[in-house]
Amino acid sequence: MSQSSTEQDRKAVYKKSLNLPKTAFPMKANLVQNEPASLKRWDALSLYDTVQSARQDSDRFVFHDGPPYANGSIHLGHMLNKCLKDFVVRTRLMAGKSCRFVPGWDCHGLPIEHKVMQELSESGKLAKLSELSEDNRRMAIRRECQKYAQKYIKHQSAQMQRLLTLGDYANPYMTMDPNYEGAVLEVFAGLVAKSVVYRRLKAVHWSVDNETALADAELEYYDREDISVFVDFEADDAEKVYDAFGLKGDNRPYQRPCFMIWTTTPWTLPANLAIAVNPRFEYALVRVDGNITVLASALAEKVTKQAKSDGFETLATTTGEKLLGLRYRHPFMGAGPDFSTQPAAAMVGAEPEGIFRVVGAEYVTLEDGTGLVHTAPGHGADDNATGVREHLPIYCPVTANGAYDNSVPEWLRGKNIWKANTEIAEHLRSSGHLFHDYKFMHSYPHDWRGKTPVIFRATEQWFIGVDEPVDGGDTLRAMALEKTASGVKFVPEWGRNRMRGMLESRPDWCISRQRAWGLPIPAFYTPDGKVLLTEASVRAVAKGFREKGSDSWFTESAQSLLRHYEPKKDDHAPRGLDVKSLTKGHDIFDVWFESGSSWNAVMRERSGGRDYPIDLYLEGSDQHRGWFQLSLLPALGVTGRPPYRTLLTHGFIVDKDGHKMSKSLGNALDVDELVKEFGADVCRWWIASISYENDIKADLSYFKTAGEAYRKVRNTLRFMLSNLDDFVPSPPGKDCGSGEGMCVAFSDYPTASIDAWVLKEFDRLSQRVREAFEKYHFRAATEHLYNFCNDTLSAVYLAAVKDRLYCDKPDSARRRRTQSTLWDLTDGLCRLLAPVLPHTADEAYRALHRSEEVCVHTTTFIEKFGVKAEGGWPKVMEAREAALKALEEVRASGVIENPLDAGITLPDPDHELRDFDPCDLADLLGVSRVSLDPKADAPSVQDLRNEPRCERSWKRDTTVRVRSDGGMLSDRDAEAVGLA
């Protein structure tokens, strides 16, 4: 045998004698295959129920899930939202608290109904439906909508579970559940009892063709030719107009001045009740074509040119402010419409003597027209708002089929409005009120089904008044503002301002819709037009809905729906009420009223009041106006307190350039594809590592980065596991630190040992991570966790203890102590990681325990190990930094390449390092030897290449010498292989 082959043999023997890492925990995560297996395992464990019952007597953290709309697939925003919620729930559970998560879905509403109607239309079934009675037609649509919602709830639920979110998916809440519906009506009854619910006219898009109100989503815009008119409205009191313009005595013309308005819908002129000006604009009194008229200064030239007039002369100017309150005469409505023929709701809050007046409005612009806006509160959204504010009647002389009623002059009565357009123009021309008219093309809303032009028409709607005193006390607006100012915690804090701004400017809440797919507003009508809607009647219907669902509204008679109602006991019932004669209303609730009542339906009722108010609502920042506000208002009305203690919001996902993400822009990422490519744990890590308060940029490359970070964490766990292959921990249920099995009792750790140091570092980590979780700072938590794995463990501790793990005798006290430490670190780390990486943390936890029976999610965080460490450790780490820099300099000069060829002398002027084991220090620096020099002021590097090298540990130790087998070994290595 040659010399070299003996050397080869010896090398092989030595290598075999090492305790090299070994583990079944794979480096490659294979999340896409293994995560579904985790889901199955947790399912078999009934994990959600198991954890809930284990925590049932613990401190409660009450969380409430806001319902997404049951339509389509979940998008990145849902993923973000659901994962953040899951972090909250899991961190509370791991902190030992009780925290339930009942996922919910918003089921009713137009988007689904619209989709279903489209499908019915395409399949030709729509025509058949129109032959049915109104109730039967609606029921047929509702059945389809329900199927549709159920389908997408199932789909979205599966997607959410695939994200590894932990919740009661077996028992979600759905706004179309009979019990939920009943609970919403209970909230409504509470508001009715407080007298904040009322009914008045509101201008809505109206299809003349189908005689129905339309939502924005049901409009399609097409070009259409219309007549547009400039009309002079004569001033009622000429002197006051001239006063407003500051014209005195002889400067005043002898003519009556006019106000010139412009409109593209002459048919709405009969409903004109006011002229709006912008108080901030300058208005001119001009002479044009022999008339004296008022219009915005900036538009005088444009208008007169358009009319091909000979020019104009400006007599005076003034501000819009000065014009307010001036009166005018309607060109053909005489003293005004006959309001007695109008529905009572038209006159709610109205002061009809205030009509034909100049009023102010900020929406008046200088883009088109004259700067004076024809205002018909019954025929426009802006006009409507102005009308309500100015106490004008909401006057609408147009009936459902698009013809005028009898409140207009005889020549218009019964006429179709589209035909009236030209007739009105001609009438104005012959009476001398028409300044100019022309035909033009413009984009105009049409009924999506009939493709016919729609109109704005005032219809009766239900409202919740935010300025009505609740029980004679504060208004809802005042209560909401007060609670926003001090009764609710906002994360981030600026949510408070945002909410306040919205509350200050919000109008009354219109809660009625004229659709089929929703919760009926339980109003009944007497033959003479009186309404039955009282607290008792609503509660009676609520009871009925809980029994048979809201479908019963369409299948049962009024009498049957009111089977739980006793009119005699209801002081608020209309006099002489005969239930048999009642008819049902056709309105349904705004879906926001349903979701805005979830605090009652899901939390308050189900818990018998215990889970109210709720600790946390967590949604996107758009919900300040949506769910947050529309939950606050009903809750304040009914319970007098906000439904939540804390509101946490997250921003919106945008692309990497900061622009909004949308399918049509082609920059959207797909959740299913992301999960398929990266796995849920990686996606969750990404979410946990972003700052969610503002816009969130998302890009495929960010998920790759998250994947890298995930791999780092995974490899750290894997390396620790791989060094525990021969380690027997304490029996289950016992702390590793108890000293049983191969474990070392915490009290036996030398304070100067590197193990004591790392366990103390873990305590610091645990403290910081748990605090960050508590404050919803998931980003900070993952950053700490990552840095701990990357820096404290991988670069420092694990690098340092490799030598003893590999080369010490397997059962050396030093090695066992380090293994004991590794076991605790892995255990503690798995638990801290569990809320963010539920699959991986559990996988590692099972590998640690070598058992498929255990589950990290049934455990709680380890707060601290409490091992004491030497006070000088920070100094050691400082010395390490300095030494590594010195080493790098020597390396760069090409002298020493491998750190094990080097020794280092550390300066120790204050003797702070002498209590530490020189071997530990050498391991920490990755060099062969460390010595201390009280007189040195900087670390110095020694070249040890001339000293013998241990063939087994590769260290150049002073004890290295030839052993009986002919090999060069240090004392430690010789002992490990059984040589003297």
Next chain:
RNA sequence: GGGCCUGUAGCUCAGUUGGUUAGAGCGCACCCCUGAUAAGGGUGAGGUCACCGGUUCGAAUCCAGUCAGGCCCA
């Protein structure tokens, strides 16, 4: 057009009540290890703090405006 918010290395973010040379991580560059190996370690280079004024002895930080972007309204 209005309300709320954002703008700091190539990227994602820290940056306390204004106060030394603006910090991390990723990425990048160079090097080491080959006994964590589709791994691991070391060192280093990157910034006119969006722009323009102002307050101040001193501004990333406070104020006004501009630009860009987001959410919600109109």
